[in-house]
Amino acid sequence: MSRQARGVSSRAAPIAPPLAGGRFLLVLCAIVVVAAVLIGRITLLQVIDRPFLQSQGDARTLRHETIPAHRGMITDRNGEPLAISTPVVTLWANPQELTEDPVRRVVLAQALGMNLLDFEARLARFSEHEFMYLRRHMTPQAAQRILDLRTPGVYAQQEYKRYYPAGEVAAQLLGVTNVDDVGQEGLELAYQSYLAGHPGQRRVLKDRRGRLIRELGVVEEAEPGGKLTLAIDQRLQYMAYRELRAAVAEHRADGGVVVMMDARNGEVLAMANLPSYNPNNRAGLDPRGLRNQAVVDVFEPGSVVKPLAMAAVLESNQFDLTTVVDTSPGWMRLDEFTIHDISNYGKLDLAGVLEKSSNIGMSKLALALDDMAIWEKYNQLGFGHNPGTGFPGESAGSLPAPVHWSRSEKASLSYGYGLSASALQLASAYTAIANDGVRLPPSLLRLTQAPEGIPSIEPDVANDLLHILETSIGPDSGGRRARVEGYRVGGKTGTARKTGVSGYTDNAYRSVFAGVAPISDPRIVTIVMIDHPKAGEIYGGAVAAPVFSSVTGNALRLLDVPPDHEAP
Numbered sequence: 169m170s171r172q173a174r175g176v177s178s179r180a181a182p183i184a185p186p187l188a189g190g191r192f193l194l195v196l197c198a199i200v201v202v203a204a205v206l207i208g209r210i211t212l213l214q215v216i217d218r219p220f221l222q223s224q225g226d227a228r229t230l231r232h233e234t235i236p237a238h239r240g241m242i243t244d245r246n247g248e249p250l251a252i253s254t255p256v257v258t259l260w261a262n263p264q265e266l267t268e269d270p271v272r273r274v275v276l277a278q279a280l281g282m283n284l285l286d287f288e289a290r291l292a293r294f295s296e297h298e299f300m301y302l303r304r305h306m307t308p309q310a311a312q313r314i315l316d317l318r319t320p321g322v323y324a325q326q327e328y329k330r331y332y333p334a335g336e337v338a339a340q341l342l343g344v345t346n347v348d349d350v351g352q353e354g355l356e357l358a359y360q361s362y363l364a365g366h367p368g369q370r371r372v373l374k375d376r377r378g379r380l381i382r383e384l385g386v387v388e389e390a391e392p393g394g395k396l397t398l399a400i401d402q403r404l405q406y407m408a409y410r411e412l413r414a415a416v417a418e419h420r421a422d423g424g425v426v427v428m429m430d431a432r433n434g435e436v437l438a439m440a441n442l443p444s445y446n447p448n449n450r451a452g453l454d455p456r457g458l459r460n461q462a463v464v465d466v467f468e469p470g471s472v473v474k475p476l477a478m479a480a481v482l483e484s485n486q487f488d489l490t491t492v493v494d495t496s497p498g499w500m501r502l503d504e505f506t507i508h509d510i511s512n513y514g515k516l517d518l519a520g521v522l523e524k525s526s527n528i529g530m531s532k533l534a535l536a537l538d539d540m541a542i543w544e545k546y547n548q549l550g551f552g553h554n555p556g557t558g559f560p561g562e563s564a565g566s567l568p569a570p571v572h573w574s575r576s577e578k579a580s581l582s583y584g585y586g587l588s589a590s591a592l593q594l595a596s597a598y599t600a601i602a603n604d605g606v607r608l609p610p611s612l613l614r615l616t617q618a619p620e621g622i623p624s625i626e627p628d629v630a631n632d633l634l635h636i637l638e639t640s641i642g643p644d645s646g647g648r649r650a651r652v653e654g655y656r657v658g659g660k661t662g663t664a665r666k667t668g669v670s671g672y673t674d675n676a677y678r679s680v681f682a683g684v685a686p687i688s689d690p691r692i693v694t695i696v697m698i699d700h701p702k703a704g705e706i707y708g709g710a711v712a713a714p715v716f717s718s719v720t721g722n723a724l725r726l727l728d729v730p731p732d733h734e735a736p
Contacts, residue, residue, distance in 0.1 A: 237365030240393030244402040253328040257311035259302040265321035336444040337409045340460035365393035399435035409440040419701035429595045431690040433618035434608030462591045470584040470664030472682040477582040480545035495528040502576040534582035548624040549597040565589040602690035605630035646709035652721040654731035659683025661708035679711035688732040
């Protein structure tokens with residue numbers, strides 16, 4: 169009984185199979201292999217692939233943003249601002265991130281001042297893009313009110329906007345910039361690279377929605393544009409524009425030009441044009457207002473060039489101031505053309521030819537000269553040559569070469585037909601009379617020193633012409649309305665027919681006056697041109713001379729030029 173019992177008890181405790189230890193080792197090895205794989209993968213990501221992964225992460229978070237450069241200021245000669253850049257905010261959106269909430273879209277459209285249907289249509293057009301402008305060049309305060317709505321997908325960008333304090337008064341000279349602050353016209357275009365400066369860059373950290381998280385530093389500082397100092401005196405510019413506008417309105421003219429130059433160094437002190445425009449608000453802009461007519465447009469100057477032609481006459485040594493020319497009977501036939509004076513002036517000395525503005529007298533003198541004499545004089549005075557101001561589109565005018573000239577062509581050149589010039593070229597030519605025969609090239613920028621100039625008229629002849637110009641606006645002359653109280657001034661009137669489709673017109677004129685002041689010590693040269701006056705008076709002495717008187721008188725007083733003539 170007990171042995172059987174013991175036998176049963178011995179079979180109840182089996183011995184473990186030898187493979188149990190092998191499973192443990194297998195599991196252990198698997199764990200080690202997995203750990204090795206994980207360690208290898210971590211090593212691969214953190215060591216071997218780290219630069220690539222970091223660059224990919226940075227590409228999704230780090231950005232290089234442009235820092236806009238502040239455009240350089242344009243000032244007048246006294247430092248008064250004529251063109252300045254002010255900071256503005258441009259709002260843009262990522263259409264793919266923009267909220268789908270209809271209520272928030274309505275609120276955003278209203279805040280932007282847009283019609284909801286137009287806003288939705290614009291979003292639809294840009295739905296496949298990641299960028300679209302919402303509003304450009306907003307004031308920071310107005311932009312912040314929209315940003316405070318916290319609409320997803322709406323972002324801000326810092327920019328600059330050009331502002332012109334003088335408005336329409338100097339619009340054509342300064343020109344304008346476009347919405348991206350790039351010069352498009354005038355001096356803004358001519359000096360674009362100098363004024364624009366160089367934009368910088370900064371490194372920023374943004375989230376996946378493009379929102380700024382942190383600025384990481386400036387990579388490259390923005391370089392502001394250079395400052396441009398013009399020769400223009402803003403006081404004279406306002407005054408010239410005011411007088412020109414009044415004259416154009418009074419005579420119902422198509423437009424006009426006033427150019428005032430410093431007779432000592434050639435600086436342009438004022439340059440007014442009509443029609444004009446407001447560069448700060450270009451809605452309804454008349455394209456004619458964009459043209460700087462004083463520099464770009466040319467015209468046949470008419471009788472205002474007679475003193476310049478007279479310089480060639482006096483320098484020929486064939487005539488002197490005592491020479492008498494018989495202009496009777498007030499007309500003459502040359503080739504198939506008839507040349508007229510306003511009336512029969514009879515016998516005139518050379519001063520009388522200019523004072524009466526006799527076409528007959530000038531024609532007879534010109535025909536007695538060599539074919540090249542007057543042409544060479546005009547050439548020396550800058551006609552047919554680019555003025556060299558650097559202004560975009562400045563015109564050289566036209567001075568036809570004296571090849572196979574007829575007698576009528578040779579004569580017409582002496583009284584201002586057959587050539588064309590800009591108002592700026594005329595002003596430069598007249599500086600030779602005011603400056604002892606030395607012509608000064610015009611400068612739109614303020615000069616640090618006077619240029620050498622170009623000898624163009626013999627000094628004695630220039631001095632004689634200066635005093636003849638003074639007698640040409642005497643009390644009984646056609647230019648008497650150019651006189652300035654307290655100052656000795658001189659000048660020449662001109663009335664030139666405009667050309668049409670079939671030649672010269674019978675009812676469209678340009679009224680011109682060119683003058684120098686004061687005669688005792690010339691300080692300024694002023695050119696006035698009124699285009700197509702239609703209120704009755706057409707002659708330069710009646711239309712343009714009064715503008716010269718007002719502009720020149722005010723300018724002399726503003727410049728503190730002492731009077732050189734006692735009032736009667």
